[in-house]
Amino acid sequence: MAAMSAGIIERYAAHLPVTAATPRVTLGEGSTPLVRSSRIGPSVGLEQLYFKYEGLNPSGSFKDRGMAVATAKALEAGAQTLLCASTGNTSASASAYAACCGLRAVVVVPAGGVATGKLAQALAYGATVVTVKSSFDAALKLVRQLADQPGVALVNSVNPFRIEGQKTGAFEIVEQLGRAPAQLFIPVGNGGNITAYWRGFGELVMTAGGSAPRMHGAQAEGAAPLVRGRPVTRPRTVASAIRIGNPASWAGAVAARDESGGTIEAVSDAEIMAAHRRLAREEGLLVEPASAAGVALLLRKAKARQVTDEGTVVCVLTGHGLKDPQALTRGLRIPRPVAPTLATLRRAIG
Amino acid sequence: MAAMSAGIIERYAAHLPVTAATPRVTLGEGSTPLVRSSRIGPSVGLEQLYFKYEGLNPSGSFKDRGMAVATAKALEAGAQTLLCASTGNTSASASAYAACCGLRAVVVVPAGGVATGKLAQALAYGATVVTVKSSFDAALKLVRQLADQPGVALVNSVNPFRIEGQKTGAFEIVEQLGRAPAQLFIPVGNGGNITAYWRGFGELVMTAGGSAPRMHGAQAEGAAPLVRGRPVTRPRTVASAIRIGNPASWAGAVAARDESGGTIEAVSDAEIMAAHRRLAREEGLLVEPASAAGVALLLRKAKARQVTDEGTVVCVLTGHGLKDPQALTRGLRIPRPVAPTLATLRRAIG
Numbered sequence: 300m301a302a303m304s305a306g307i308i309e310r311y312a313a314h315l316p317v318t319a320a321t322p323r324v325t326l327g328e329g330s331t332p333l334v335r336s337s338r339i340g341p342s343v344g345l346e347q348l349y350f351k352y353e354g355l356n357p358s359g360s361f362k363d364r365g366m367a368v369a370t371a372k373a374l375e376a377g378a379q380t381l382l383c384a385s386t387g388n389t390s391a392s393a394s395a396y397a398a399c400c401g402l403r404a405v406v407v408v409p410a411g412g413v414a415t416g417k418l419a420q421a422l423a424y425g426a427t428v429v430t431v432k433s434s435f436d437a438a439l440k441l442v443r444q445l446a447d448q449p450g451v452a453l454v455n456s457v458n459p460f461r462i463e464g465q466k467t468g469a470f471e472i473v474e475q476l477g478r479a480p481a482q483l484f485i486p487v488g489n490g491g492n493i494t495a496y497w498r499g500f501g502e503l504v505m506t507a508g509g510s511a512p513r514m515h516g517a518q519a520e521g522a523a524p525l526v527r528g529r530p531v532t533r534p535r536t537v538a539s540a541i542r543i544g545n546p547a548s549w550a551g552a553v554a555a556r557d558e559s560g561g562t563i564e565a566v567s568d569a570e571i572m573a574a575h576r577r578l579a580r581e582e583g584l585l586v587e588p589a590s591a592a593g594v595a596l597l598l599r600k601a602k603a604r605q606v607t608d609e610g611t612v613v614c615v616l617t618g619h620g621l622k623d624p625q626a627l628t629r630g631l632r633i634p635r636p637v638a639p640t641l642a643t644l645r646r647a648i649g
Numbered sequence: 650m651a652a653m654s655a656g657i658i659e660r661y662a663a664h665l666p667v668t669a670a671t672p673r674v675t676l677g678e679g680s681t682p683l684v685r686s687s688r689i690g691p692s693v694g695l696e697q698l699y700f701k702y703e704g705l706n707p708s709g710s711f712k713d714r715g716m717a718v719a720t721a722k723a724l725e726a727g728a729q730t731l732l733c734a735s736t737g738n739t740s741a742s743a744s745a746y747a748a749c750c751g752l753r754a755v756v757v758v759p760a761g762g763v764a765t766g767k768l769a770q771a772l773a774y775g776a777t778v779v780t781v782k783s784s785f786d787a788a789l790k791l792v793r794q795l796a797d798q799p800g801v802a803l804v805n806s807v808n809p810f811r812i813e814g815q816k817t818g819a820f821e822i823v824e825q826l827g828r829a830p831a832q833l834f835i836p837v838g839n840g841g842n843i844t845a846y847w848r849g850f851g852e853l854v855m856t857a858g859g860s861a862p863r864m865h866g867a868q869a870e871g872a873a874p875l876v877r878g879r880p881v882t883r884p885r886t887v888a889s890a891i892r893i894g895n896p897a898s899w900a901g902a903v904a905a906r907d908e909s910g911g912t913i914e915a916v917s918d919a920e921i922m923a924a925h926r927r928l929a930r931e932e933g934l935l936v937e938p939a940s941a942a943g944v945a946l947l948l949r950k951a952k953a954r955q956v957t958d959e960g961t962v963v964c965v966l967t968g969h970g971l972k973d974p975q976a977l978t979r980g981l982r983i984p985r986p987v988a989p990t991l992a993t994l995r996r997a998i999g
Binding site for chain 2: 306325326327330331332333334337338352355356357358359380382394395396397398399400401403405407410415416418419420422423424425427428429430431432433437438441442444445448451579580581582583584585619620621622624627628631632633634635636637638639640641643644645647648
């Protein structure tokens with residue numbers, strides 16, 4: 300009965316391209332917490348900073364929102380296989396939803412371009428994983444050519460149902476705050492999520508009034524096609540989830556920026572990892588590196604006084620830190636075992 | 650405004666040992682989904698099987714419920730340090746809550762007895778990690794001797810606020826189903842969680858009527874002191890989160906079993922890993938091995954017709970699969986990279 304049990308299709312059916320005949324596919328996606336910043340916000344003079352912690356979706360990332368809808372529509376259309384190219388999160392999500400629905404998942408990932416935890420996830424869910432010697436962009440181009448095979452549903456963000464499902468993140472933020480935030484910071488890789496949030500805020504503003512936030516997209520410096528205005532052939536960044544050189548939702552991302560009066564800027568890997576560390580150590584929020592990109596951009600803008608304490612600011616944290624164990628342990632030293640004595644512990648407590 | 654944004658202290662203050670003066674510490678714990686089984690339940694004739702997916706708590710396990718309350722009470726009492734011994738999940742949780750509150754966390758873990766992901770988590774959150782050459786039970790004995798140090802709050806499950814917070818899992822299940830389930834299956838290590846759920850159901854039944862579920866606890870065969878009726882000196886199991894030989898909440902676990910007319914039984918590591926695999930491949934739910942113990946026990950009882958389709962059955966899935974990458978990838982082979990051609994992909998799709 301409680302809303303916390305229902306998935307996003309059931310909760311938001313009126314706003315989604317579903318009918319009574321569409322299966323209510325759910326793994327419990329959505330209803331993620333909006334956590335008020337306890338230390339980062341106050342440190343830069345922002346008292347109303349919140350984090351939308353999307354890592355608490357079932358497969359550990361925001362992708363589950365769109366995948367629930369895409370999978371339901373694939374089932375409705377009679378598909379037997381979900382197909383995608385992925386930097387990791389999409390493959391994990393597609394594999395999870397395929398598993399619960401008795402579908403096959405075939406995921407195509409670029410060799411060396413995917414965090415280990417995500418690849419392990421797809422395999423654990425029982426997916427067929429094809430690792431190709433190419434970039435993500437080439438892999439996506441390839442799977443698009445196969446999307447018309449009978450029984451196959453392409454569930455990359457070029458699938459319109461993905462964007463539709465992902466816009467529910469914006470719906471929830473408005474419910475949780477009681478209004479839209481003044482500004483939203485979000486990582487930008489393939490451009491689908493910023494497109495989806497902008498659509499979600501737009502639909503609410505049209506029906507319920509109020510104003511939509513300014514949208515700030517953060518790309519990684521080595522993978523910033525939208526900032527440079529042209530595709531990047533060899534995207535490079537520690538943030539594997541946004542290591543994309545030619546975004547599928549290019550136009551949607553630019554429209555979100557321009558229509559909202561926002562920005563899309565590049566942050567360095569050093570800024571990303573600094574924000575990643577601060578989220579863990581000052582907020583108790585473990586995220587994958589890409590998730591920290593939006594926070595890195597906010598911190599830069601707050602220092603430059605381009606963002607001040609005049610309204611609510613929300614940063615979308617797109618994926619859980621446990622997804623990327625390598626990034627998690629970077630620079631950390633596992634301590635050597637010691638004898639179990641009171642004296643040892645007293646020293647540790649200090 | 651929406652309930653999904655509030656943490657468990659705010660939502661359940663009337664049922665918890667808190668006052669208006671207790672800080673509303675939260676990382677967005679609780680409000681985890683109750684996911685209806687799509688394939689495992691029907692395969693054994695159970696149409697009303699649900700999974701309470703506690704891996705979707707902020708640090709990835711059910712421990713966050715109790716830690717929110719324990720941390721709030723520690724802050725209220727003026728503590729500067731959270732101290733615990735841990736098989737992993739408690740240390741990750743304590744470290745996360747310490748981080749968001751500006752407290753120190755000192756976690757004592759048994760060498761070799763903790764899943765890598767969890768240790769990495771505690772370090773990433775900035776905790777002081779002390780790895781001792783001893784069992785969990787010896788580590789717990791040690792930290793208990795230090796709990797009276799000024800400014801130190803011991804946050805193991807011997808801390809009564811932990812059990813109080815964890816009972817909110819039972820509250821949510823009742824809200825989500827609209828009633829208590831007929832039977833509950835739950836892994837048992839230190840005995841705190843089965844104690845907490847039983848208390849939670851008991852309090853609701855006393856105030857709102859209805860009946861409480863029969864409680865079924867699952868221990869691992871190599872770490873089954875409650876089944877054997879005596880402590881186990883060298884507990885062994887793949888399920889590190891329940892690798893405990895001398896449960897701190899022994900009496901509470903036995904009371905939950907006996908008062909509810911339930912059982913506590915041992916399942917083998919093979920049964921645990923088989924259930925772990927089925928949860929991922931048939932339900933799309935990735936869990937750590939310990940979480941699968943309750944499902945393993947249910948499957949055995951269903952096959953023996955000791956559990957039949959006469960009421961709702963809930964299995965508590967205590968922690969996320971991403972916590973234990975080693976278990977996740979056991980027996981899986983990362984496929985070798987291939988050339989990105991249409992022919993290759995067509996073969997994969999089959």
